[in-house]
Amino acid sequence: MNGMEEVIFEARNLTKKYRNNLALDHINLSLRRGEVYGFIGENGAGKTTAIRLITGLSFPTEGSMALFGKSGTKELQRQRARIGCMVETPALYKNMTAVQNLEAQRIQRGIPNRDCIGKTLKLVGLSDTGKKAVRHFSLGMRQRLGIAMALLNDPEFLILDEPINGLDPSGIVEIRDLIRQLNQERGITFLVSSHILNELYQTATCYILLHKGRVLEELTQRELDEKCRRHIAIKTNDAAQTTITLENNLLTTNFQVMPDGTVRLYDHLDNMEEVAQALSRAGLLVTGLSLAGDSLEDYFFHKIGGR
Amino acid sequence: MSNLMKHRWFELRHQPIFWWTWAICCVFSFLLIGMGGDQYMTETPMVAGVSPDWTGLFMNAAADCILPLMIVSGAFTAMLLSQPFSSRTVDLEVAAGHSRAKIFASQCIVGFTVINITVLIPVLLAALCWIGRVPMPSAAIVVPYLIRVLFLLLLLDFCAFSSCILFIVLFRDTAKSMAVSAIFLLIMFWTLPAMEAPLAKAPGMAYPLTPTLPLLLHPAFLMRYALYATLTPSQTLWTAGIAIIWTVLPLSAAYCVFRKCELK
Numbered sequence: 175m176n177g178m179e180e181v182i183f184e185a186r187n188l189t190k191k192y193r194n195n196l197a198l199d200h201i202n203l204s205l206r207r208g209e210v211y212g213f214i215g216e217n218g219a220g221k222t223t224a225i226r227l228i229t230g231l232s233f234p235t236e237g238s239m240a241l242f243g244k245s246g247t248k249e250l251q252r253q254r255a256r257i258g259c260m261v262e263t264p265a266l267y268k269n270m271t272a273v274q275n276l277e278a279q280r281i282q283r284g285i286p287n288r289d290c291i292g293k294t295l296k297l298v299g300l301s302d303t304g305k306k307a308v309r310h311f312s313l314g315m316r317q318r319l320g321i322a323m324a325l326l327n328d329p330e331f332l333i334l335d336e337p338i339n340g341l342d343p344s345g346i347v348e349i350r351d352l353i354r355q356l357n358q359e360r361g362i363t364f365l366v367s368s369h370i371l372n373e374l375y376q377t378a379t380c381y382i383l384l385h386k387g388r389v390l391e392e393l394t395q396r397e398l399d400e401k402c403r404r405h406i407a408i409k410t411n412d413a414a415q416t417t418i419t420l421e422n423n424l425l426t427t428n429f430q431v432m433p434d435g436t437v438r439l440y441d442h443l444d445n446m447e448e449v450a451q452a453l454s455r456a457g458l459l460v461t462g463l464s465l466a467g468d469s470l471e472d473y474f475f476h477k478i479g480g481r
Numbered sequence: 482m483s484n485l486m487k488h489r490w491f492e493l494r495h496q497p498i499f500w501w502t503w504a505i506c507c508v509f510s511f512l513l514i515g516m517g518g519d520q521y522m523t524e525t526p527m528v529a530g531v532s533p534d535w536t537g538l539f540m541n542a543a544a545d546c547i548l549p550l551m552i553v554s555g556a557f558t559a560m561l562l563s564q565p566f567s568s569r570t571v572d573l574e575v576a577a578g579h580s581r582a583k584i585f586a587s588q589c590i591v592g593f594t595v596i597n598i599t600v601l602i603p604v605l606l607a608a609l610c611w612i613g614r615v616p617m618p619s620a621a622i623v624v625p626y627l628i629r630v631l632f633l634l635l636l637l638d639f640c641a642f643s644s645c646i647l648f649i650v651l652f653r654d655t656a657k658s659m660a661v662s663a664i665f666l667l668i669m670f671w672t673l674p675a676m677e678a679p680l681a682k683a684p685g686m687a688y689p690l691t692p693t694l695p696l697l698l699h700p701a702f703l704m705r706y707a708l709y710a711t712l713t714p715s716q717t718l719w720t721a722g723i724a725i726i727w728t729v730l731p732l733s734a735a736y737c738v739f740r741k742c743e744l745k
Contacts, residue, residue: 229576231744254578261576265569270495278495278570282488283577323573 180207182242182331182363183228189236190223190387197223199387200237205365207330210357212378213367214474220387221367222262225335228365229259242330255283258329260337264320268309272300272319275308276326283327290326298322299348313340321349325356332356333365338373346370350377375470385478402468405429405438406449409462413437419456424449430476436462485579485587496564499595502557506550507603514542514607519615521545526686530710534616536623539608544705546604547634548670551641551704552663554599559645559662562592566653572744585650585739589732592646593639600638601631626710629717633707636724641669641700643728647735650742673701700727 183205190198198220205211215221226232227239230250238245241253267275276291295301298318308316317340324332334353338346354377356362368374374381381398383390393401410416413435420429426441442449446463453460468476493499514521521541522533528544531537565571565588574584617623645662652658676696680689688705689696696702703720706712712720 226743229572230578231572231575233741233743248580251578251580254576257576259576261572263569265572267492267495267568267570269497274495278488278491279573281491282484282574282579284484327577 180243181205181240182207183365184240184243185224185227185237186239187237188224188227188234188239190220190227190232191235196387198227198234201384201387201389203382203389203392205331205363206380207363208357208361210353210364210366210377210379212371212374212381212470213365213384214371214374214381214470215367215384216478217369218386219384221384222335223387224384225259225261225333225365225367228333229257229261230254231261255327256329257331257333258324258327259333259335260320260324261333261335263339264316264323266308266316266319266323269307271305271307272303272311272322275319276322279323279326285327290328294322294326297325297352314342314345317341318345318349321352328360329362331363331365335367336369337366338368338370346373353377371471371474372469381470383474383477390477398470398473402470402473403440404443404465404467405440406443406446407462407464407466408437408439408449408453408460409435410437410453411459411461415456415458416453419452419458423452423456438466482583482587485574485583486590488574489587489591492565492570493561493591493595496561498557498561498564499599502554502561502595502599503603505557506554506599507606509550509553510546510603510607511610513546514538514604515610518542518608518611522615526688528688528705528708528710529683529686532618532710534618535608535611536618536626536710538611538615539627540708540710542608543604543630543634544708546607547600547638547704548673548701550600550604551596551638552666552670554596555642555645555666556659556663558592558595558599558642559649560655560659561595562588562646563649563653563655563658566649566658566745567655569745575744581740582736585736588649589643589646592642593635596638596642597635601634605631629712630707633717633720633724634704636721636728637700637704637707640724640727641666641704643735644731647731647738650735650739653742653745669699670701673699676702698723700724 181204185201185203187200187202188198189200213221227234239250241250242256244253267278272295273291276294280291298321300315300318300322308319317337321337338349341349353364357364366374366377380394382392408416413431416437417429417431420426420439424442428441429437429439431437439449450460450463518538521538524541526541528540531540571584644665648661649658676699677689680693683690703723707720
């Protein structure tokens with residue numbers, strides 16, 4: 175096994191139950207070093223619960239975890255020194271400045287050199303906050319500082335829960351570039367959860383789709399691209415009749431009716447003319463016929479069975 | 482653990498609540514003891530063995546001031562220790578790989594330090610202002626007495642506060658922890674006069690002649706009992722022992738809660 179294939183986090187049958195609510199239902203995960211994992215799921219899917227279990231804020235009801243190949247309470251604790259995290263909103267000392275917040279984190283982590291503070295602040299674009307207390311920071315600045323706190327110990331594995339919450343468009347691009355840069359230059363493995371799937375699509379190299387506490391799918395960017403396959407988007411005056419026509423005349427059931435009435439046909443991609451003729455012969459009024467591909471968002475909703 | 486302790490010290494230094502609490506307790510002590518301290522020498526003795534000199538002044542002043550100071554300091558220290566839960570900065574420590582046992586121990590050490598710095602030091606400083614202005618007994622009397630009293634009060638202050646640590650880990654919320662701690666300390670100190678009232682007092686004295694067992698188990702009474710000049714070694718051991726038991730019980734319960742609690 176070479177370095178890039180090393181599994182840095184592994185979960186086996188990881189389960190978390192809160193009274194009658196099964197937040198995580200026997201999930202199995204295997205995160206490889208050097209990847210950027212996009213953690214995708216609706217609210218309540220179990221993303222934050224999983225992150226809280228990894229970071230030790232919560233305890234599993236069942237199952238086991240291993241960090242950097244080590245498992246067991248003591249070993250997990252020890253290995254957590256190698257990770258950085260920002261869970262939900264950043265945990266900050268509001269009466270302190272950005273530098274003091276990082277200094278507190280530096281002392282707590284036992285990092286000997288103070289230089290890391292200035293470097294990290296520069297990296298997240300907060301080097302000019304001076305004596306401004308965190309309580310006066312905007313949401314975006316707090317988010318950046320939260321990321322800086324997570325980055326301070328130069329982690330091997332960085333967990334960011336909704337890192338672009340509250341950021342303006344330029345901030346989103348900066349954080350995206352930062353994640354890419356840290357992944358490529360320092361080889362940091364990321365686990366990033368976000369509701370903004372199109373944003374995640376531009377950052378992640380692998381995806382974990384979570385739904386109702388279960389891992390629906392774990393796939394790489396390439397696999398996703400294959401699965402978000404190209405299709406013919408058909409818009410007619412009668413979606414039901416269109417599907418009957420596709421089944422009877424083009425002998426295919428490889429299509430999907432979208433909520434807006436568009437029919438996505440995954441066959442006959444190189445013969446749109448034949449499709450158009452079949453629809454026309456059936457007396458349908460074709461208002462749109464084009465080649466298109468699924469987005470990550472479409473794919474996710476398709477997997478969980480619609481919006 | 483040393484990183485955690487350095488971190489706690491850094492947090493404390495940058496925590497305005499700590500400095501405000503200390504300032505309030507100092508002002509309170511100096512107003513009460515510093516300005517009218519000589520009256521404590523002529524007042525009805527609140528503890529046994531009060532002498533008409535600096536030791537007597539200290540005994541009565543401490544007996545009078547410690548309980549209200551404990552309420553103020555206890556409530557603010559509870560606020561101070563519960564803030565890491567509300568601001569979720571305690572999450573950073575857990576996620577950084579510090580064991581919950583070490584995090585809890587470091588919080589207890591801070592609690593012990595803050596409660597004693599904000600209660601004992603202001604009383605002592607205010608009493609020290611009277612040195613040279615009132616008769617001073619010999620060092621052979623004052624020094625052993627002060628060592629014994631400070632040792633017992635260090636234990637007893639933290640013993641009275643240790644239940645607040647249980648509230649802090651139970652609620653993990655600043656407002657609730659502070660309010661419940663203040664109410665708890667108020668009730669604890671209010672029960673003292675109620676328990677003392679039916680007991681016979683020495684003529685011209687404000688303390689019970691023969692304290693009953695419930696009183697001898699009461700941390701608020703023991704805070705005054707510790708100031709008695711007449712305390713025997715076995716009574717000193719008893720006081721220290723009860724203080725330790727009352728400290729260990731709520732702290733053990735608090736640790737059991739914290740060890741397995743879900744952090745926000």
